[in-house]
Amino acid sequence: MELSWWRSGSGRYSWIPHRTLTHWGIAWIALLVLSYKALPYFHWMALVFGFAVGGIMHLLADWPNPLGVPWLWISWRHSLNLWKSGRCDWIVTSAAWLAAATVADRAWFHSVALHYVEGLTRVAMR
Template identity: 60%
Template sequence: MASKKAHHATGWAAGVIAGALVAHAGAAGPYFCWSILSLFAGLLGGTAPDWLELAWWSRSRRLWITHRTLTHWGVAWIFLLAFSYLALGHEPWAPLLFGFSAGGVMHLLADWPNPLGVPWIFGRHSLKWWRSGRFDLIVVVSSWLAAMCVSDFVFLNNVHNLKAISLMKSLPLWTWKTV
């Protein structure tokens, strides 16, 4: 599990991605209001798999469900993301649900490298790269790089992405030939 701060930071990145994709789908609305709302929904969704486990109706606020079970199920979050993306431009609730589910998927991606893993289809899967709370910087930087690439694609016509790829191809590492 990534730290609470890492989930907030990756939730912001998911919100930026969602807002850009809502605008790209033509569902941004007047003054990009739906894109902005999907950004905040992404932030909320970035922490949702954890706070959805809390029993808000009880005074003790204990977990009503075991951690990383139903609320961390990858298939449900990906289905919600795809369903809301297909509804963009047709339903008024779609940008909010798209941002929320993008944050949820980003949360699962941030939790995936740790040994506890997340339930994707039937069983729990882990990349087993590091323990909880370690290397949060890698997760946060990766999510923000993805947000910058998506935003560059949507708003700036891939100008910076193509320049970065061109720079990477010019590095000596890419010109090595295997014999």
């Protein structure tokens, strides 16, 4: 969405500048909720839902950076200021994979993996 559409002698330009509308948290959350509510009626909304989840994950990965993310308003940014981009993004990525695995385990496998891990921790605690 932020791809450069044209170039001129002074630089590249895009229709939507980086870290503006595409990084607005309220818009991504609204898209997520609306697409989730529309899933029973329109099966293709699963694509929109996945797109919204990806957008929110991108915001969560950008939030710890010093530039931050405009969650509530486009001109106001909030930053956790924990690390610079590219340094510890594996933390957010790992948390996303863990959350996805937990949701998939619960939805498709009736929490079999969760029960297995609980059993392992009980054995380890003895």
